Each structure stands twice: as structure tokens, then as C-alpha cells.
Amino acid sequence: MPSSLSRSEITYWGAGPALLPTDVLEEAAKALLNYNGTGLGIAEHSHRSALATDIINQAKADLAACLDIPDDYEVLFMQGGGTGEFSAAVYNFVGAWVVRKYKEIFGDVQGDAADHPELLEKLKQAVENELKVDYLVTGGWSQKASAEAERLLGSKHVNVAADARKANNGKFGIIPDEGSWNLSKDAAFVYYCDNETVDGVEFPGFPKSLEPGPDGKGPIVVADMSSNILTRKIPVKNFSAIFFGAQKNLGMTGITVVVLKKSFLPPSLSQPPVALLRTLGLPVPPIIFQYETIAKNNSLYNTLSIFDVYVAGQVLKKMLRTYPNKVEGQQAVTEQKAELIYGAVEAFPEVYRVIPDKTARSRVNVCFRVTKGGNVDASEKAFLEQATAQGLTGLKGHRSLGGIRASNYNSVPLEGAEKLANFIRAFATS
Known part of the structure; x- marks a missing residue:
């Protein structure tokens, strides 16, 4: 060149x-040297400052405006990229499944689970025989996501409900007909990658078989939208979680966004105690990947790159200015x-x-x-x-x-x- x-x-x-x-980069370059006349660049300000909190809250509000995110969803800024979310989704939604199953088995019984060995054994058997996470494998990224679930949980608990390669001569390039999907009865979640960056495959819309019923209930759906977020209108209410790295359509490498249904957060739902997860033989999530922790701290449990959030916020403001x-x-x-x-x-x-x-x-x-x-x-x-x-x-x-x-x-x-x-x-x- x-x-x-x-x-x-x-x-x-x-x-x-x-x-x-380019205009966003030009403004960001100025902000790196002196943000809003403070004499310090934006990357030098404390992530605990009121200035940083305002940048986070503005970006969350503007993302919600762009995508029409309902009030009963939370926006989290995390780190680890989409690949980190392959793990985080497993930790958090398997934890939520355990809590639901615990309530079903223990009911109003009080005290530590270990004090009720018969009930605890029922819970262990439920985990052993019923726990499933479902994956629609349509390209390289969804294949990696399912492989990470197998690494964390073991293959017994991972159900590849659809694999495009089996219907396309061993290669990706199609989305299998929904009639062929082998979805689990009560999966902790169903994962799919809305757009496969490597293979050029995109779901034309939300899958019919995953839509909620007339009562509003349906599968727990988790989608990776790292490469097509903000490129089309999406039915946010059909998802329990949507995650995406910022570096395609939103901003710079360094932050990952999770749009999460609040019913998976306290006070509606808390993650199971660490001791219970260990007793059940399930992986304990790193605290930095625990949605509950990130939400409680407004994405500031650890040092978040405020500059990256600022750039994302400027991209969102530009979209709102450009498109009424x-x-x-x-x-x-x-x-x-x-x-x-x-x-x-x-x-x-x-x-x-x-x-x-x-x-x-x-x-x-x-x-x-x-x-x-x-x-x-x-x-x-x-x-x-x-x-x-x-x-x-x-x-x-x-x-x-x-x-x-x-x-x-x-x-x-x-x-x-x-x-x-x-x-x-x-x-x-x-």
C-alpha cells in the first residue's frame, strides 16, 4: 500500500x-490530553470519580435509546471480550438454573443445604441428570463457545442442539432448519451467535422456535452479537442476555457489553453460594465474571477503561444525532x-x-x-x-x-x- x-x-x-x-477519534484525541478542561486526560481520571460514573451512565442510557432496551434490563460493561463471555454465560446461567432447582427441591426448608442430606442428594441427582446448556453451532465462534462449555461442565451437560456442518457436508455456511433442532426441555440457556464473523453467516431474524409463548415464557436465550450489534433492530425482550465486544460497531477493543434481564439479578435472583457449587461439582465463577457483582458496582468492581466507554458513548451519540x-x-x-x-x-x-x-x-x-x-x-x-x-x-x-x-x-x-x-x-x- x-x-x-x-x-x-x-x-x-x-x-x-x-x-x-474519524470525528469521534478526533474528539477522543483531544479528550486524551485534556478532558473537559480538567487539565487531565480522560485515561488519567479515576474510574471512581463522578466524571467516570457520568460517562458510564450516559453510555448506558444512549445504548438503551439506540436499541430500545426495556427498563427491566441492565447494561454491564465488562472485560474479557466475547470469548470471556463464553465462560461468563455458563457460570451465571448455570448458577441461575441451580438456584431455581434448589427452590423447587428445598421449598421453604430453612438452613444450610448440608443439614438436609436427602434433599441435597436430590439436587445432586438433578444436576447430574437434568442440567443442560444448549448450543446452536453455525460457525467458528459458536463452536468455540460450545467447546468452552464442555471444558467447564463436561460434555454430558452440553447439548449441541444444531450443528450446521452436519447438514452442509462438514462445512459451515448454512443455518440448519429449525425443525431439526434438538432443544433440551429445561436448558439453563440456549446460546447462538447471531452473526458469525469468520464464516459470513447471519441469522435472518430471531429464531421462531425460541420465541416466548403467549404467557411470555420461553427458553432462556443468550446471544453473541459482537459483529452485528447496532446494525439492525432486535427484539431485546426475547433474550435473557445479549453480549458483544465493542470493537466492531461500538468502539475500541477493551470493553465487552452485556445486556441482561434484571430477573437474573438480586433481589429477584442471587447466585448460589460457593460452597453449594463445590458440593455439586460445578465450577465456581471468577468474581470478575459474575454478573451480580458487576451490576451491583455499576461496572466498577475493578478498574474499567473509562476511555473505552467514552469512545463507545461518542459513537452512540453520533448514531442518535445521525438517525432520528x-x-x-x-x-x-x-x-x-x-x-x-x-x-x-x-x-x-x-x-x-x-x-x-x-x-x-x-x-x-x-x-x-x-x-x-x-x-x-x-x-x-x-x-x-x-x-x-x-x-x-x-x-x-x-x-x-x-x-x-x-x-x-x-x-x-x-x-x-x-x-x-x-x-x-x-x-x-x-
Whole structure:
């Protein structure tokens, strides 16, 4: 890539860390040196200060406004990334399952569980025979999430309710028909990754089989939305938890957001005592991954990066300024950009091949192969070199999949998508 290219000449398509709005970065640069005339940069202020609390509360309020998050949900800022949440979801929702099962078995019986050996034995048997966590495996990230659950709980307690590879010749690229899903009767939760960044697979909407019934009750659903959060309107009330790393559409690497139903927090529900978990042979969560602890401390149990929260907050404020209809406005632009890119690729079937099936292809991670001339490796190398020379960077596919991947995140402007679509067409006809 020519070293003389300026930021304005680059359209970055990397999968993450992703492009940030230039005006947000410019304001953040000023805040790093002197925040609001305090003489200190924002990264130098105490996370215990009133200033930090205000930044957190503003970001929470603006996220709730953008996504229409109901009042009976809490927003947590955590660390550890989406990968950390693979573990945190297991710890917290298995703990919640144990509490529910404990109440069912012990009822109004008072005192320590060890004082009632017959009831405790019933609880142990329930854990042994009934505890399940369900996973819909549709790509690399959901596969890693299910593997982490197996590592923590053992394979007996992990139910892969659907595996796309079994219905697609050993490869990801589809979402199995819901009629084939083998969901558990009373799972501690059902996990799915709404958008698989590596494989370019996205759920077209909330799964029908996971929707709550007329009474409002349904499966406990946990979703990873790390790469497509803030790209479309979502039915938040259908989820018990949504988590996402900030570094795709929200901000910078360093914070992870959890949108959690408050019914999983005190006073509605507390996590089981550590001694009980040990007695039951279940893993004890690190306190930093315990939602109850993070919520109680307004995300400040440990030293949170306030600068990262500030940047996320500025991105949210920009969205609210730009789109009066909030995330729906962004959704329209995201889909327009995706249509431009897919349209260009599909116009030349002899040159390009979209990797995932059309029924499951992602709007935000467009994955395709370049087959021009029959030599895929040489064609893709030429495609990437020529794209880079034109300022279209970050297009190389994930190392596990290869090919081309255009990550159509919110900060990529419509003009950038038009530029990429024009290049795709020009390369095909050159």
C-alpha cells in the first residue's frame, strides 16, 4: 500500500478491530490530553470519580435509546471480550438454573443445604441428570463457545442442539432448519451467535422456535452479537442476555457489553453460594465474571477503561444525532451497502463465488472467493493487491477460511461500499 495515502483515502474492511468514525477519534484525541478542561486526560481520571460514573451512565442510557432496551434490563460493561463471555454465560446461567432447582427441591426448608442430606442428594441427582446448556453451532465462534462449555461442565451437560456442518457436508455456511433442532426441555440457556464473523453467516431474524409463548415464557436465550450489534433492530425482550465486544460497531477493543434481564439479578435472583457449587461439582465463577457483582458496582468492581466507554458513548451519540429513528436508520444503510457489494459479486458468477448459502449470508461480513482464471490463490492475491492500491484495505479472509471478507460495519460509509462494488466489477472485467 502506498505510504502516501491519507486516512480519507482509505476504506478499511477489516473484521476487527474495526474502523472508527474519524470525528469521534478526533474528539477522543483531544479528550486524551485534556478532558473537559480538567487539565487531565480522560485515561488519567479515576474510574471512581463522578466524571467516570457520568460517562458510564450516559453510555448506558444512549445504548438503551439506540436499541430500545426495556427498563427491566441492565447494561454491564465488562472485560474479557466475547470469548470471556463464553465462560461468563455458563457460570451465571448455570448458577441461575441451580438456584431455581434448589427452590423447587428445598421449598421453604430453612438452613444450610448440608443439614438436609436427602434433599441435597436430590439436587445432586438433578444436576447430574437434568442440567443442560444448549448450543446452536453455525460457525467458528459458536463452536468455540460450545467447546468452552464442555471444558467447564463436561460434555454430558452440553447439548449441541444444531450443528450446521452436519447438514452442509462438514462445512459451515448454512443455518440448519429449525425443525431439526434438538432443544433440551429445561436448558439453563440456549446460546447462538447471531452473526458469525469468520464464516459470513447471519441469522435472518430471531429464531421462531425460541420465541416466548403467549404467557411470555420461553427458553432462556443468550446471544453473541459482537459483529452485528447496532446494525439492525432486535427484539431485546426475547433474550435473557445479549453480549458483544465493542470493537466492531461500538468502539475500541477493551470493553465487552452485556445486556441482561434484571430477573437474573438480586433481589429477584442471587447466585448460589460457593460452597453449594463445590458440593455439586460445578465450577465456581471468577468474581470478575459474575454478573451480580458487576451490576451491583455499576461496572466498577475493578478498574474499567473509562476511555473505552467514552469512545463507545461518542459513537452512540453520533448514531442518535445521525438517525432520528435510531438503529433502524443504521439498518437501512447497512442493508443498502450489503446489497451493493453482493450485487457486484453476483453479477459475475464466473469470477466470484459467495461462500455461505444465500439464506444465511451475513449483511456485515461478506465472504466470497475469487475464481477468475481457475487459479484461486493467484486470483485472490491479485484482487487484494489491486484493492489495496486503491485504498480498499483489510479485505483478506480469515486464516481458517481464506478468500475475501468485506466487513461492512457501521463506520464504513456508503461511498466506501460504492467504491468496493465498482472495484469488484472492474476487476472482473479487466
